[in-house]
Amino acid sequence: MTKDILIHQIVDVLKQANFIVSKRCNIRPRSFDLAARKDNILLFCKVLYNIDGLNEETAHEMKALARYLGGSAILVGAKTRDQMLEDSVVYMRYDIPAVNVQTLYDYFVENVPPLVAAAPGGLYVSIDGDVLKEARTKQAMSLGTLATELGVSRRTISKYEEGGMDASIDVVLHLEELLDVALAKSIDILQAFEKKLKEPPMPIEEKKYPQEDNVLDMLHSLGYQVVSTSQAPFKAISKDNHDTMLTGVSTYSSAMIKRADLMSSISCVTQTRSVFIIKGPTKSETVENTVLIEEKELDRMAGPEEFVSLIDEKTKYKKH
Incomplete structure (x- = not known):
């Protein structure tokens, strides 16, 4: 399977789940391949046939983009090391969830979340401790008795009930058979980013940009918070109290x-403005929804008011 085929499959899954999907980011370097939105869910999706190909710098930028634009980062691939990714299993790479296409389909189209997480040493399941304790108590089974049945310590059973320890698949299956109850907790693929969506904006440090980035320095001087990027299709994200702009800088x-x-395609998905600052003369006012x-x-x-007025003038943009 090639990366192109993998991307086509992912786009198909996301569209089946009623996501709006951006054009493919085919400009190198790229921190993500696709942006997609459904209601309040915004995804920055990186596609790698082997998920171990994700490096720390790319992961850091993916998470930063997700943080500043109110979205989630996700990695979709086919294999890890010399093994294919298993269905219904979530792998983590630099705190970014990684899944295969089938798991992506189950989660977003069928609304069936995965139950298993991959970790060093094997595959593990998170146990619903309250359900475990209730089922054990209902059967009048002591911690010691259950521990003996499983071949583990009483402390291990206590940790399962406290929600402080995941268990192997074999242990969970044995527990569910003994107690005749479902114990596995489903995994919310996007949960790692949900908390960040509710947090106040991350403070931006005052900074000066290198000489070649003097345009970003000018935007900063106008009152914008400017977060520069190194691998995205845009040079920076610029924000004030009212607007968020994907910002490019280049000659025409x-x-x-x-x-x-x-x-322009990405901004439609992220629900932001798209602006390109041209060093020297420009031959047009806009490219699709991107203002030049x-x-x-x-x-x-x-100040930012004058800047936004100019953008509105060029696009005939009207707020509702």
């Missing part, structure tokens, strides 16, 4: 037009 060229078109603004125009701005 065919490569810039291609990038601006991709930014010359650097000299930006230099004349006194």
Whole structure:
């Protein structure tokens, strides 16, 4: 299976689940391959045939993008090391959940979450401790008796009931057979990011950008919080109290037009503005939904209000 086939399968699954999916990010380097939205769920999806190919720098940027744009990062692949990814199993790479296409389908289309997590040493299941304790008590079975049946210590059973320890699949199956009750807790693939969605925005440190990034410095001076990127199709995310903008910086060229078109597609999914600051003259006002603004125009701005007014003027953008 090639990466292209894998991406087509993922797009098909997401569309079956009624996600709006961006164009494929085919510009290198890239921290994600697809952005997708369904209601309040925003995904930044990285596709790797072998999930071990994800490096720490890319993972860090994926998580940062998800954090600042209110979404979740997810990795979809086919294998790890010399083994194929198993169905209904969640693997973690740099705190980003990784699954195969079937697990993605089950989770988003069939609404069937996975139950198993891969970890060093094997596959593990999280036990519902309250259900375990209730079932054990109902059968008048002591901690010691149950521990003996399983061949583990009483402390291990206590930890299962306290929710402080996951168990192997064999142990969970044995427990469920002994107590005649379902004990496995499902895994919310996006749970790692849900808490972050509720947190206040991460503070942005005051910073000066390198000389080649003086445009980002200008935006910062206008009052925007500017988060620069190194692997995304855009140069930065710029935010103030009212707007979030995917921000590109380049001279006018065919490569810039291609990038601006991709930014437009992503901005439709992320529900942000898309702006490209052009160093030198520009030959057009927009590329799809991406507004093109010359650097000299930006230099004349006194604040974000003037900047937004110029964007509105170029796009005939009207707020509802």
